[in-house]
Amino acid sequence: MSPLLLADLTVFTLALLVGFEVISKVPATLHTPLMSGANAIHGVVIVGVMLLAATASTTAGYALLAIAAFFAAMNVAGGYVVTDRMLAMFRSRS
Amino acid sequence: MSAFDTTVHLIYLACATAFVVGLHLMNAPATARRGNQVSAAGMAVAILTTLAVLIHDGGVDAYAAWALGAGAAGGAVAGLVAARVVRMTSMPQLVSLFNAVGGGAAALIALGERPASTQAEVTGVLDVLIGAVTFSGSLIAAGKLAGRVPGRPLAVPFGRAISVLLAAAAAALAVVYVGAEPSPWALTGMAVAALAAGVLLTLPIGGADMPVVISLLNACTGTAVAMAGFVLESTPLIIAGALVGAAGAILTKLMADAMNRPIGAIIAGGYGTGDAVAVAVGATQQVREVTVDDAAIQLAYAGKVVIVPGYGLAAAQAQHEAVALAQALTERGVEVSYAIHPVAGRMPGHMNVLLAEANAPYEQLLDLEESNPGFARTDVALVIGANDVTNPAARRPGNPVSGMPILDVDKARSVIVIKRSLGHGYAGIDNELYTDPRTAMLFADAKAGLAALLAGLHAYA
Incomplete structure (x- = not known):
């Protein structure tokens, strides 16, 4: 295994553990916004799609890039907005 | 590593921190919205930083730039519209x-x-x-x-x-x-x-x-x-x-x-x-029916009412009627809360979002562990569109719902079930709650039934 892979694997494992720790405390009331918000976070895939743009050089590559960009942008933009819309509805008794 | 690469790496680290902090703030309804905003800010910075990386590394060719730009713009618009209009x-x-x-x-x-x-x-x-x-x-x-x-x-x-x-x-x-x-x-x-x-x-x-x-x-x-x-x-x-x-x-x-x-x-x-297969009303004789007016009076003079919503409430879009009834009862001095099973609805926490939409304060939304001890002190449990998650048969072995954690609705002093018919839930078995002597059935669509209860409350109590 290359040192790079080991470093990536370390980051991945620790991030998983942090995720378990942080998310296991979320109350059931917020499970839908949590899932939707987590959904928005995996919209970070847009960063990956942007990096892909640097290497695209064929017609097929451009087409794939455009579809991937559409998917990722829909995921990230829609995900954050719909989560915000839901959370704005959670009001206290006052 | 160049100074640029180092800076980019550190900014990405800050973005990852924003994601974790954002999720952490989702631990409480009061801070959850801010959490999502922190996470979104991290995301925006990550995207801008990646744009800087692309430019710094010599840019992308014109076709790739168009493919990325047009694809992302189209996707963002589609996502935003869907997020704005969805019910x-x-x-x-x-x-x-x-x-x-x-x-x-x-x-x-x-x-x-x-x-x-x-x-x-x-x-x-x-x-x-x-x-x-x-x-x-x-x-x-x-x-x-x-x-x-x-x-x-x-x-x-x-x-x-x-x-x-x-x-x-x-x-x-x-x-x-x-x-x-x-x-x-x-x-x-x-x-x-x-x-x-x-x-x-x-x-x-x-x-x-x-x-x-x-x-x-x-x-x-x-x-x-x-x-x-x-x-x-x-x-x-x-x-x-x-x-x-x-x-x-x-x-x-x-x-x-x-x-x-x-x-x-x-x-x-x-x-x-x-x-669920609808069984004609009357097919099972031993259930007790209640009229809207009697049910309304029973609710009006209760000290503590627990509303138990299930998928039937969502399917009938009856969340506003349910919350209106709860507010009317609260104004009369009745203690009202909602008991929400984890799998009520079609996704985790779905019922809570629907009730929040209808302005139910989140302090009243109780989960399984929070609500179960309270049923013994409850005068009326009002079950709306929930079935299997209230079936006491789950406490016995040997049937399809055995061992499933249920809401202890049958421990309440009286139970009113709003339901269109005596149809089965997903598990396909009779709900023993319905034949309990303390249970009264109000056969109605959830939305119409709740509206009628609210009208009855205003008319008779």
Whole structure:
């Protein structure tokens, strides 16, 4: 295994553990916004799609890039907005 | 490492921190909205930083810039419009749709990237397989939730055999891809097999298991995005993907536990028709009926009322009527709360969002553990559209709901059940709560029944 892979694997494992720790405390009331918000976070895939743009050089590559960009942008933009819309509805008794 | 690279790395680290802090703030309703905003800010910075990286590294060619720009603009508009117009009852299918496109984008990254190392080849294979299964599986799940694909378990002839063949084909292609020649065709073949497998895996799963399925697919997308991060050697993707994978895994376990069903059995499918068979009223004689007026008076003079909402409330869009009734009772000095089972609705926490939409204060939304001790002190438990999660038979072994954690509705002093008929829940068995001497049935559609109760409350009490 290359040192790079080991470093990536370390980051991945620790991030998983942090995720378990942080998310296991979320109350059931917020499970839908949590899932939707987590959904928005995996919209970070847009960063990956942007990096892909640097290497695209064929017609097929451009087409794939455009579809991937559409998917990722829909995921990230829609995900954050719909989560915000839901959370704005959670009001206290006052 | 150049100063630029170092700066970029540190900014990405800050973004990852924003994601974690954002999720942490979701621990309480009062801070959750800020949490999502912190997370969104981190995302915006990550995107801008990546734009700077692209420009710094010599830019992209004109066609790629157009493909990226036009694709992203179109996707953002589609996502924003969907997020703005969606009804809260349709939230599960929208979340599924966003999940699908996230998984699809992750799979496309591996298809578009030429692997630079064995690491990139192996993680690329995983990315394509998981991403493609999630993409097609989430689309089918969204279709089922939206009613475009039948919600009942659809048996595919030889479905399991075909799935095994697909898995074998994908494995063979993976061996060729990693071991011999990393040809894009092998990867495309794997993607096609995985897309078909996603459809075959999701079709047989019934409506009642949807909260588990959505959670599991969410975990899969997170994992696919993390794999894309390995392929691109991009830390923010690895961290964000792992966080989402963990979130999905936790919710999957919580939902499966709440139904007392092993995850393997849920994936095998066949449970939960989505369309309960309606049994004509009167077919079972020993239930006691109550009139709207009597029920309204009973509620008006109660000290403590617990409302137990189920999917029937969401299906009838009756959340506003339920909350209006609760507010009217609260104004009369009645102590009101909602007891919400973890799998009420079609996704984790769905019922809470619907009630929040109707302005129910979140302090009144109680989960299983919080509400169960209170039923013994409850004068009236008002069950609206919930069935299996209230069936006392779950406490006995030997039936389809055995061992499922239930709401102890039968411990309340009296129970009013609003239901259209004596139809069965997903488990397909009689609910013993309905024949309990303390239970009275109010046969009505949830929306009409609640509106009538509210009118009765104003007229007689």
